[in-house]
Amino acid sequence: MSTDSAPAPQSGTAEDVKQGPRIAVSALTTNLREYGLIIALIVIMLFFQYTTSGTLFKPVNLSNLVQQNSFIIVMALGMLLVIVAGYIDLSVGSVAGFIGALAAMMMVIWPLGMFSNPLVVSIVCLIVGGLIGGAQGYWIAYHRIPSFIVTLAGMLIFRGICQALLGGGSSVGPLPDSFKALSSGFIPDVIGPLTLIPPTVNAAGKTILGSGLTLHMTTIVLGVIAVLAYAYFGFRARRKRERHGYEAEPFTLFVIKILVGSALALFLVFQFATYRGLPIVLLVMGVLISLFVFVTKRMTIGRRIYAMGGNAKAAQLSGINTERLTLLVFVNMGVLSALGGLIIAARLGQAVPAAGLGSELDVIAAVFIGGASAMGGVGQVIGAVVGGFIMGVMNNGMSIMGVNVDWQQVVKGLVLLGAVIFDVYNKNKA
């Protein structure tokens, strides 16, 4: 307001500082869900570490874990926005399957010349994914067809096209190695390995596999840089808040958070470094997660999505173009489904008719375990990611333990139900 006769704001700032501890408590309780979730993930990991006699945290298994679940996490990022906006997307598994088939046909079967280059194919596939999302979003946003119905139709349609493209039940492959690297590749070690303990050489003069300790130095350096950046930006943001007198969190709590986070990250980085380094797909995932955290927490478009999911009518009457926003949310979902499809195809090394079948349910489960509300307006990116990892670790751990696939589903279902009941119970108590 231009002509502003309000009392000077300084007086109020002092009051806020005074209220510091109370806000800290409320901040802690509101974040409890998030911390609780991370703690749950750690507990689940330790449980399987124990029941699988230490297999879970083995570097090779960690790599597997990431590679098996990355597509769920990638799609969960889009699904989080869809669910926060107050919608649902059941078509993501089918779209992923269709995109995988399209990519394989372009690279292996169709004579496209230079356009069958994996990079070109990937870009085309992401664009096609965006168009699919836009086509579905158009009906949802501008014609108010319920998203459940539109995407249920999409689920049938794209699974059908996927199978038709692949010519019935056959699979198409093998895909080029450079494409497969998206899922199964590791970042190159540009610095060169560091051998801490030389591998044992047996009597026949051969090295014993898995003996010795060689570190993938690029991974270590990247990991350390990431942790330092995390701590630096954390401190910088805190200093800025302090300068404005809005800091709420006690300093010790803040330091503990940074230390625990860094220690966990460094442990995982070290584990990866003793194997073949960081999987490429983990890097892709990390970049996407950071991007979506930024978009949801800091950008106006993210804020608008939460407002729309919280109260669409109020958002609209505040000048937000809810139709266009809905369309964008589904375009984004389409692009990420396409990326998910590419990751699946790259991991399998071929396109199969059943690729991504049923994965929409894992993706949706990850988002709900992560604390999103089915009513819209509530949910965090980190929650969805941790939810995805909880599902992934349970899959992986139970498989190593030799639990029957049928019972694995039962357990996953119970965890989903339990997580949501816990959430609702907490909310009612508050």
Next chain:
Amino acid sequence: MTSTILEMRDITKTFPGVKALSNVNLSVEEGEIHAVVGENGAGKSTLMKVLSGVYPSGTYDGQIIFQGQECHFKGIHDSEHKGIVIIHQELALVPMLSIAENIFLGNEHASYGVIDWDANEARTSGLLKKVGLKEDPKTLITHIGVGKQQLVEIAKALSKEVKLLILDEPTASLSEKDSQALLDLLLEFKRQGMTSILISHKLNEVNRVADKVTVIRDGRTIETLPRKDISEDRIITSMVGRSLDDRYPPREPHIGDVIFEVKDWSVYHPIHAERQVIKSIDLKVRKGEVVGIAGLMGAGRTEFAMSLFGRSYGRRISGEVLLNGKPVDLSTVGKAVQNGIAYVTEDRKTYGLNLIDHIKHNVTLANLAGVSNGGVIDDMREMSVANDYRKKTNIRASSVYQLTGNLSGGNQQKVVLSKWLFADPEVLILDEPTRGIDVGAKYEIYTIIARLAAEGKAIIVISSEMPELLGISDRIYVMNEGRIVGEMAASDASQEKIMRAIVRGEGKAS
């Protein structure tokens, strides 16, 4: 026949913090049409909810004696069982079911759960004949107009062997012709010996059919007038006769040039395309002026405001809006906000706030550009803005991180106001800004309005509370049935004058 069918004695009903009814007495004689009149919020509907058991026995004090027996209704079922049937203002029909299905909903002719459709439809035909509705019992409710739907409701009441029929604002959404037909039907029922209670604020209708009128004001019975004493003047005086003390902050208006002007504004109903809701309205607001729009519920005031604000209501909108003398495009909410128009909605919970988010995010929602650079929100700036407005509008909360859903009505309203103040509008439309909030918070809202006017904003206040409009406005338009039916300077307006303009619906008041 002068036996008393219903007697309500000393009914007192309290809601947390509000005494909605205090010692209300109502006595209805068999075979009469008894009108209950009063302003919006006077307590008429609450009284009827007590009578019909919506508020069960035990949640209020006082006695209900029906046909000589004291009654303790635990729910609508109990009162209907006794023959008391209430037809609410908002019709309770299922649109996608047929007339016959609606009439016997929950009360079907059935054996072992299997419905006898022939019996249902035959009885429906008989009932429809009684209410004079010529429709096939199989017609879906959604395919008939509101007037006919009202008749279906009455037929439904008749199917329950009604002894006392209560109609809550039955003609509020009916056309003149349908209203007349309905009133004729009431007179016909009376000839057949039925007793009815008619709740209305259309005094010409009351005048036409009522045998007695009970006036309720501020939750109290003022008086019951017999037929021979019924006159509009008498009722109006009785309805509004309350004193005005200084419940409004003093202010010195500094009124400038016209900055906001609406010309020949017409709007049609979004669903019933033939119904014109707003009928060529002209309106002007000057800089620094507070303009009130008076009228009763259903006069079309909210529809008018929402149709102006980004065409958020209605279809086939025509007319022109001038801002500072230049035509301005308000065709979307975004454009309206950019052009400096703000609309604070009547229903803050449904249309104004994101209740599951905190104060800070709600305050900046209409002007995110004001706290961001290139689409990235500056958290610190947002924080200062939120705290600043929290102080300016005196929002009482532990911090700006409190969820708006947990705030009291008054504080919620201040959050909505803050949101629109931060959008920095030139013209602010406030729709029922003090509905459902306590007296103290009301005063604070009036203070904010006065300050905004002093800053040179043009302010339109829509309110059903006439004292409020008289207390804060400089000029008052009176609206009724989609038209401006009066315009007066607040200095020579009075509740009687406004009420007269409404109930007579004659052109411009002097």
